[in-house]
Amino acid sequence: MNQYIELYKEQKDIIGKNSASELNECRDAALETLLQKGLPGEKDENYLHSNVSDWLSPNYGLNIQRLNLPLDTDEPFRCSVPNLSTQLYFLNGDSFKAAPQTNPALLPAGVVVMGMNAFAVAYPEILRKYYNRLSYSDSVSCLNTLLVQDGFVIYVPKNVSVEKPVQLIELMQATLSMMACRRILLVLEQGAALKLLLCDHSLSLQEYLSLQVIEAFVADNASLELYDLEETHTSNRRISNLYASVGADSRFVCNFITLHNGSTRNCANVSVNGPGAEIVLNGIAIADKRQHVDNYTFIDHNSCNSKSRELFKYVLDGNSTGAFKGRVLVRPGAQRTDSQQTNRNLAITPTARMFAEPQLEIYADDVKCSHGATVGQLDNAALFYMRQRGISEQEAKMLLQEAFVGEVIDFIPLVPLRDRLNRLVSLRFRGQLAQCKGCSICR
Amino acid sequence: MLKIDNLHASVGDKEILKGLSLEVGEGQVHAIMGPNGSGKSTLSNVLVGHPGYTVTEGTVTFKGKNLLEMPAENRSHEGLFMSFQYPVEIPGVSMMNFMRTAINEKRKYLGLEPIAPADFLKLVKEKREIVKLDNKFMNRSVNQGFSGGEKKRNEIFQMAMLEPSLSILDETDSGLDIDALRIVAEGVNTLKNPQSSVIVITHYQRLLDYIKPDIVHVLYNGRIIKTAGPELALELEERGYDWVIEEFEGKK
Numbered sequence: 143m144n145q146y147i148e149l150y151k152e153q154k155d156i157i158g159k160n161s162a163s164e165l166n167e168c169r170d171a172a173l174e175t176l177l178q179k180g181l182p183g184e185k186d187e188n189y190l191h192s193n194v195s196d197w198l199s200p201n202y203g204l205n206i207q208r209l210n211l212p213l214d215t216d217e218p219f220r221c222s223v224p225n226l227s228t229q230l231y232f233l234n235g236d237s238f239k240a241a242p243q244t245n246p247a248l249l250p251a252g253v254v255v256m257g258m259n260a261f262a263v264a265y266p267e268i269l270r271k272y273y274n275r276l277s278y279s280d281s282v283s284c285l286n287t288l289l290v291q292d293g294f295v296i297y298v299p300k301n302v303s304v305e306k307p308v309q310l311i312e313l314m315q316a317t318l319s320m321m322a323c324r325r326i327l328l329v330l331e332q333g334a335a336l337k338l339l340l341c342d343h344s345l346s347l348q349e350y351l352s353l354q355v356i357e358a359f360v361a362d363n364a365s366l367e368l369y370d371l372e373e374t375h376t377s378n379r380r381i382s383n384l385y386a387s388v389g390a391d392s393r394f395v396c397n398f399i400t401l402h403n404g405s406t407r408n409c410a411n412v413s414v415n416g417p418g419a420e421i422v423l424n425g426i427a428i429a430d431k432r433q434h435v436d437n438y439t440f441i442d443h444n445s446c447n448s449k450s451r452e453l454f455k456y457v458l459d460g461n462s463t464g465a466f467k468g469r470v471l472v473r474p475g476a477q478r479t480d481s482q483q484t485n486r487n488l489a490i491t492p493t494a495r496m497f498a499e500p501q502l503e504i505y506a507d508d509v510k511c512s513h514g515a516t517v518g519q520l521d522n523a524a525l526f527y528m529r530q531r532g533i534s535e536q537e538a539k540m541l542l543q544e545a546f547v548g549e550v551i552d553f554i555p556l557v558p559l560r561d562r563l564n565r566l567v568s569l570r571f572r573g574q575l576a577q578c579k580g581c582s583i584c585r
Numbered sequence: 586m587l588k589i590d591n592l593h594a595s596v597g598d599k600e601i602l603k604g605l606s607l608e609v610g611e612g613q614v615h616a617i618m619g620p621n622g623s624g625k626s627t628l629s630n631v632l633v634g635h636p637g638y639t640v641t642e643g644t645v646t647f648k649g650k651n652l653l654e655m656p657a658e659n660r661s662h663e664g665l666f667m668s669f670q671y672p673v674e675i676p677g678v679s680m681m682n683f684m685r686t687a688i689n690e691k692r693k694y695l696g697l698e699p700i701a702p703a704d705f706l707k708l709v710k711e712k713r714e715i716v717k718l719d720n721k722f723m724n725r726s727v728n729q730g731f732s733g734g735e736k737k738r739n740e741i742f743q744m745a746m747l748e749p750s751l752s753i754l755d756e757t758d759s760g761l762d763i764d765a766l767r768i769v770a771e772g773v774n775t776l777k778n779p780q781s782s783v784i785v786i787t788h789y790q791r792l793l794d795y796i797k798p799d800i801v802h803v804l805y806n807g808r809i810i811k812t813a814g815p816e817l818a819l820e821l822e823e824r825g826y827d828w829v830i831e832e833f834e835g836k837k
Contacts, residue, residue: 522636527673527727530633531687531743532661532694541686545677545726 143181143285145201147173150288153206160208161291162262165325168274172287179281191465191497192407192436194282197379202321202351204289205235211315226558228309228339231255235314235322236292250302258293258325268297272329276357276385276411283383286323286355293325298334298364307337307556312352314378319349326356330364332389337367339559344374354382362389362416368396369559370408373566373575376431378404383411390416390445397554398425398437398454399563401570405434412440414476417447425454426547428570429462429494436465443476452483455550457543457571458494465497470511472504479506483513488520488546490539540571586611586782587632587652587751592643593807594631601627603807604643609751612779616793616818617786619804620826625786626670628804629755633667634660648750661687662694666749668740670756675727680739683727684709684746691747712745716772734765741772748776753784758792770795790822803829 150157150173158166181198182189205211211234229249230241238257240246249255254265262269277283294310312324330336344350360366372380380403388394398408412421427435441450456464466485487496498515520542528538544567551567554560569575587609594602601624609615619625631638632645634657645652652660675683688708689699700708709723716738728736737757744752754773758766773783773796785796793801793815801817802809803826810833811817821829 521673521675523673524675526635526657527669527675528683528687529657530661530667530669531683532658532691532747533683533686534658534690535656537686537690541678541682542675545675548677 143176143195143198146198146285146289147176149204149206156206157289157291160206162259162266162269164262164266164269164273165258165290168278168287171278172274172284175279176281176284176288179284181281181285188438188467189407191463192405192434194381194407197351197381197405198285200319200349200351202319202349203316204321204323205237206291208237208291211235211237226307226556226562228307229255231294231308231310233294233310233312233324235316235320236290236324238292238294248306250304252299252302253304254295254297255308256295258295258327259291261295261297265297268329269295269327272327272357272359274357276387276413277355277383280383282353282381283355286325286353286383290323290325290355293327295327295329296336296338297329298331298336300331301333302331303335304337307339307559309339309341312340312342313345314343314348314350314352314374315345316348316350317346321351321353324352324354326354328356328358328366330358330360330366332361333363334361335365337556338369340368340370342370342372342374342380344378347375347377349377349379350374351379352381354380356382356384358384358386358394360386360388360392360394363391364389365393366395367555368394369399369554370397371399371401372403372406373401374403376404376433380404380406380408382407383409386410386412388412388414388416388419388421391418392416393420395422396424397550398423400425400427400429400435401566402575403429403433403435407436407438409438410440411442412450413442414444414448414450417445419445419448421448421450422553423450423452424550424553426550426567427454427456427458427464428547428567429456429464430459431462432460433462434464435462438467438469440469441471441481443470443472443479443481446475446477446479448476449480450482452485453550453553454485455547456487456496457490457547458487458496459490461491461493463495463497465499466515467499467501468513469501470503470513472502472506472509472511474505476506477508479509479511481509481511485515486546487515487517488543489517490520490543540568543571544568586613586648588644588646590644592628592631592645593641594627594638595641596627596638600641601807602631605804605808607802607809609782609784611782613800614777614783614785614796614798616798616801617784617804618788618801618818618821623804624807625804626755629667629753629784629786632660632753633657633665658690659694661747661749662691664750665753666744666747666751667753667755668737668744668757670759672728672731672736672740674729676729678727680723680725680727681709684743687743688746708746712742715745715775716741717768718742733760734762737761737765737769738772741769741776745772745776750780751782751784753786754796755786756788757785758787758789766792767795790818793818805830805833
């Protein structure tokens with residue numbers, strides 16, 4: 143941790159010069175929290191299976207000087223989804239860029255999609271109102287707040303629905319090991335609707351660490367669908383902290399899909415601040431080799447009549463490890479909360495390990511809350527049945543694994559995205575994803 | 586077609602088949618009957634290569650090839666099919682995807698190109714009609730939400746799709762009502778040709794009213810103890826197995 147604090151102290155002026163004042167205003171408090179709490183240690187219950195202090199210990203380079211890292215936006219990325227027309231943007235490291243074909247005029251009136259620094263110039267009062275309002279207490283998020291210099295903002299005004307999904311491609315591409323502090327702010331006013339597809343990629347073979355903080359404000363009656371897809375290489379580390387504040391009768395859907403990675407910790411903190419909200423948190427993790435995927439969710443039911451659904455499915459092969467911790471808090475007065483959490487895991491090899499931890503805390507008496515977690519192997523009877531019909535053992539295993547995670551994909555309402563994910567999952571299980579352009583380094 | 590010689594097989598430490606010999610010729614229908622625990626299901630599972638069974642002695646040749654050294658999927662590609670007593674449900678794998686994969690794996694084994702989508706759909710439609718299986722089942726997961734009768738019809742549908750040269754019907758009649766039994770049996774008879782053979786494993790004469798066997802065997806304690814013509818099945822129905830067993834024990 144000390145190297146980051148020293149770096150900040152040494153480079154404070156440059157960092158400040160390159161960033162909006164709204165970002166700079168939060169740095170001192172973040173530093174104080176960081177110094178006070180320190181980074182989570184091995185004994186920290188919420189980080190039990192992901193030693194993020196260890197992940198943060200190497201000396202990564204940070205693009206403090208805002209060097210213009212090369213980015214070929216014409217490159218046909220695999221994350222382009224056939225038949226799904228999107229507004230496309232990039233975060234290269236932590237630098238924002240719109241795709242050349244993206245035309246802001248096509249966005250509905252009043253909708254703003256911008257880099258964070260540009261947004262600060264155009265809408266300083268909105269940025270000040272929302273920036274760092276949810277992420278100030280966690281020390282890992284504070285590290286992001288301390289060093290962040292740019293980011294991505296979407297603002298959707300009252301009763302405006304953005305029909306076409308927005309897609310943000312997050313890239314790591316450098317000639318030396320690098321860390322990026324990414325920041326995403328999503329503000330949906332009352333009755334607004336947005337679908338956002340995030341694709342996290344690492345393009346060159348370096349050690350990377352992405353430290354991401356997403357803050358999402360979903361006002362009353364608003365609807366936010368978030369698809370967070372990771373397809374990075376085995377030397378990539380990702381720490382992503384999502385904070386969502388959801389209002390009355392709002393809808394918040396978030397899917398974490400880890401197709402290929404190194405070490406990942408995704409965290410989703412959802413605070414239910416109005417009655418009648420609906421929250422869906424789903425996830426897929428496919429891991430082999432020594433890959434590590436940790437999803438931590440916290441749904442804070444702070445208001446009545448809300449509904450939450452969680453479905454996380456892991457397929458762990460090789461020597462991979464998976465962790466899922468799902469905390470659901472039903473506060474006093476959050477009556478008629480309807481919450482359901484399901485975590486199902488397949489351990490393909492005896493050396494794969496899964497840590498499943500449901501955690502329900504209920505302080506209201508008129509609620510419906512359930513949870514279930516299982517770890518198992520592939521169904522041998524089904525495997526043999528398929529082999530008798532001529533399907534090779536290898537192929538039969540693939541089909542069963544695809545079917546297993548397919549349950550999560552089936553919930554995705556965007557048909558083209560569903561088709562694309564089914565295809566990517568199929569390639570992933572066949573070991574072909576790592577052989578495609580872009581991620582050939584994972585072979 | 587199939588020649589089994591002195592087959593011994595066990596599950597764990599327990600020997601179930603104790604020197605079974607049987608020969609099935611091209612175009613023949615054989616019925617294997619026998620009391621519970623005699624080894625009927627073990628025989629069918631050993632033939633299709635179930636990994637839970639170990640062959641300790643003996644040989645099995647199928648169309649001139651050593652069957653026992655082939656993995657289960659290759660036995661299927663060579664033309665061996667088993668209709669399961671308890672068809673397995675496979676959630677999330679659609680019948681269409683399952684069947685297309687099975688057909689294409691077989692074609693790959695035979696050195697053929699994958700089947701064209703239009704030809705596949707045509708084939709499915711044609712074969713579904715044989716067992717009167719509605720198209721809605723094709724988009725469902727394999728055997729999921731199928732009734733007992735639908736599962737057995739689905740087995741015969743798969744048999745029709747794969748066009749095996751030797752089909753083993755393992756207690757296909759169990760759990761079937763008369764109508765379903767008739768549809769299943771008619772399906773098997775429709776698929777029957779002079780080059781294909783069938784082994785019917787059953788407890789009851791009932792199914793044999795519809796699928797007429799050429800030869801009937803009694804399996805007892807891991808061995809075939811009596812072989813005769815179709816009239817044997819009727820006699821067993823009437824008199825039970827005890828007299829055959831006594832006759833066999835007497836000879837020893």
